[in-house]
Amino acid sequence: MSGPVIEVSDLVVRYGTATALDRVDLTVGAGELVALIGPNGAGKSSLVNAVMGIVRPAGGRVRLNGRAALVPEGRQMFADLTVDDNLKLGAWRRRRVPGARDTARVYEVLPELARVRGQRAGTLSGGQQQMVAFGRALMADPDVIVVDELSLGLAPKVTAGLAEHLRDLNRERGLAVLLIEQNARLALELCGRGYVLEAGRIRAQGTAADLLASEEVAAAYLGGPAGDVAAAKEAAMETAKETAKETAKETAKETSP
């Protein structure tokens, strides 16, 4: 595969007159783990929905190079259907491919689900539902999986388990990941690269290490020391922009054939 799996450029999303995303650029390279962090209402879900074609952008471009699958915010079960049927519907985009609806491979990756396969999804616990949402996305046999809020409402241990799954899938199958996560530390530790989205715009981007080191990000998302935030912001923005350019070049090199 060549080139980034997700390439978003100049994306604008509006709801009526309110602008949720204002000229956003974002890329996810093949096999890359990318974090997207930002406060509530920043526009993260809007970005995800535009990428998945659920929301029609008002401007800009979304290019998918390969198949994307979504683990939607809030789990979003087909509550009346069984776990197995939920998983099977994950393969809808590949419904004409023979064997695409075989759920066995998901139970291999998420053995916890095998026990409840006949149960109605609406009756599962939150963590189990998140796993079903996960498995449903895997059923699409995606090149990139987009996770909107991995940890929402989950016990830390469950979150860690799912993060582990993601890492494994990335390592073993070369699955690219775009991870949206309130817990910025978790996200940045898992991913190599990250973006910070605020009020519909990309505020900072760079390698996870740089973002973790950035005072601004630390202050806003990691509960770090709050100094002169405004000044720190300026400084951090500068470094973030620099590193962003660097990484962009690098990823371009890496991903070109």
Add this chain to the structure above:
Amino acid sequence: MKPSPRWAAAAAVCAAALLAPLLLSETQLPVYIVLVLAACVVTGLSMLMGYAGQVSLGQAAFFMIGGYTAALIALEELPTWLGLAASPLVAAVLAAVIGVPLLRLRGHQLAFATLAVQLILLNLVGQQEWTGGDIGLQGVPRLAIGGYEFADDVAYAYLALAVLGLTVLITRNIVKSRPGRGLRALATSEVAAESSGVPVAGYKLAVFSLSAGFAGLAGGVYAFYFGYVAPSSFPVLLSFEYVVMVVVGGAGTIYGALVGATAVTLLLQLLNNIGTMEGMPAAAPTVLSYAVYGVLLVLVVLFMPRGLVPTAAAWWERRRSARPRGDDPASDGAERPAPAPASV
């Protein structure tokens, strides 16, 4: 002081309405009277749909109640004016009584419930001996008030106009009053209105029975004008017709009700003229009128969901504000469209 365009428009409409009976021909007058009576019913229904956010698919039932009330009283040799006075009261009281359980329903449930009420009433009226069964009540005497007998079509046209004027005035005052503002909150969200202290159930019941009262009064005039009432004069389709008029004109506005009733009636009349031309098949007028209802309703709902008047008003506002300096932008909001369409 320069008269505002709003007042000028109102004055022009009034003048045209008042002159019309004198100018219209013998064949046109009955159409005009039916149109004005429909406008009365539609004004009430428009308030129900626009403010209380509820659709009644059985509004013709109250029209029928008014008609039968007037006819029964007049045929009992009681003073005919008593029949006219009783027709809105009986309809409003009946609406208040059935409204208590019925208005717990909302949206499509209420729509079907009102439709059911009309079907039940039609059925019952068609069975009873004292209502004349399927044949109905014939030979209703002409209306007389204080020695003056309403004898010809012109007199009934002015009577209908007076009734419409009363309806419009009452509606206008209610909409502008404090409860009227509460009503407007109701249209957006019942829950929000309730939590901000609007007595939702009471207001809904009041609007429901008021709209029934308007329909009843119009029905009373109808009975005296035509001289008979029968179940077949008040079919379910008549109720649907009123809904079409409201939707076309725009729910929740007085002008919308008037424009809707007028536009639909005129269009139907035009097509009726075409349909009865020589060489047309016998079914042509019916076919054309149904086609008009259908096409009009679909087109308006899909492409002009707020109705003619609010859409035109919004267009006018935009044009005005696009100009460098608009004159008095803050006119009263009485005729503004209700924020939310009726929920079904």
Add this chain to the structure above:
Amino acid sequence: MSDFLQYLISGLAVGCGFALLASGLVTIHRVTHVVNFAQGMFAVVAGLTAGSFLSVGLPHGLAEVAAVAVAGAVGLLVGLIAIGKPGTSAQSALIATLGLGFAAYAVEIMIWGDNPRSHPGLRGTVEIAGAYVQKQSFLVIGVTAAVFAALLAFFTRTYLGKALSACAANPYAARAVGINVTRMGLVAFVLGGMLGGAAGVLLTPLMPISYNSDVLLITNGFAAAVLGALNRPGLALIGALTLGVAETMVAGYYEASYQTVVALALMLVIMIWQSSRRTALQEEAAR
């Protein structure tokens, strides 16, 4: 006793017709949240079309199936207009289907005129325990049972059926896995059209149908479906059978003209009873 049996069976047959109609209403409502006022029209169109097909010489069976297919196509057309335009709310869609019912009147009168029509179904009667029951009644009951079984299998066993259920359960998640929810809504309308059509071809031999029979048909279908809040086909079936039997009993033992009054009153009571267990907040949230 033999009267009772006769009323019961013919009541069940009529109820089965209502059940088919109601199941179409439920199918469409579940997937699209639209209350389809044109549901009764599907039955009228199919009933009258079947009569025409028979009169031009199509054999029984073929004529009825073709009429049901026509109703399916009409369902598609109604769906395209009611939900095809993006951003049409469920409220607007209901009014649109009301309008389409009117438009259909125009077409129906042009084709079939405005008198009630009927076509022969299965001729003859069967004697059971002294009661004479029309064979057509048994046909209606049998076909309805088969249709409901097929419907159940479709929704629980086939991939398309599950996708339809998925749209009903969670449209956002359905979109997330790539299901085109509008297209599924159209599939529901086609199904609804065919179910309404089946009701029409089966009922027309039992009771003549004219263009404006749709109001009574939709009201009865709605009354049946409302028992399961327009979402549960099983409850709709129970509601429809109860309604059919109750109406036939009233007509048989008491007075034919009161049968619809009984059905409608029953519907009102059920709706009001249900609403007393529900608050405005719940309804607005569910919208």
